[in-house]
Amino acid sequence: MLLKTNRWKIIGLIFASLLLLLLMCGSIIYGYTDTTWKMAWDAFQFNNGSNEHLVITTVRLPRALIAAAVGFSVAIAGVLMQTLTKNPLASPDIFGVNAGAGFAVVIGITMFSMGNLQAITWVAFLGASIAAIGVYALGTAGREGLTPIKLTLAGAAMAAMFSSFTQGFLVTDEAALEQVLFWLAGSVQGRKLEILLSVLPYLIVGWLGAMVISPKMNVLSMGEDVAKGLGLRTGLLKVCIAIVVILLAGGSVAIAGPIGFIGIVIPHVARAIVGIDHRWLIPFSGLLGGCLLLIADILARYIIMPQEVPVGVMTAIIGTPFFIYIARKGFNAK
Structure with missing residues (x-):
């Protein structure tokens, strides 16, 4: 732990x-x-309507705000999932939550022509909920009950299933493929401020909810038997964690598509800095998650300029080596 006091x-x-x-x-x-x-x-003080000022105020400002909000949300969701499952690889993308939300949004946009931002958001929440319930059901099946390795395998299976459903659906509909392909790669490019504002209330509820339950997360991290012995209602807490994760992961997918690896990388970095006290770990993870997604988005603009790499590709490039390191290290969650 780098910061001790x-x-x-x-x-x-x-x-x-x-x-x-x-x-x-x-x-x-x-x-x-x-x-x-x-x-x-000058663009914010004396906007003259020039191309540069319009780019700054209508394109880059929403993009920066969206990247910060999505990175903040996904990182916090990763912290909650890793503590709940005692699995260092847990995150919304690895456990299929993002894939479920993404598939639901694709179906909503292409089959039902959903253009209403609130409707898309609720569809994303529904997909994330179905995926989360499916992973938990698969992970608890069998005599051994819930184990980190079973959860990881269940999450990988759920992610693969929803990704396959999405790809199979898009193969049969070329128009839909053109419409959502860039979104599926995970991107904050071209997003309007309106979509962030429509989802922001749910994200704020998720952020505040994570901070409210952070002291109880410390107790839960000591082990379920110990937590029950200390009077913690672990069942209710797990439901609250699941709701917060669905709000944060589903809302993020509705805004920017399924962006991966931030939920894995950032919680481990934050633990190395502030330790395992969730009262500090959650806000640190959120801030660092926003920083990482902003860095990835800036780099994505320069890799193949004048074209841009989807930011989800950049986070994968950054996060994959760290994922391999954690996987090789084993399932000794902190």
């Missing part, structure tokens, strides 16, 4: 917040259209 953790939290703001500014400034910090300032 509460004083240093507060300083670290402030530093992470400032870093997030700096990266959001960088996301607004840097890209294919050549802009400067002065142009950005």
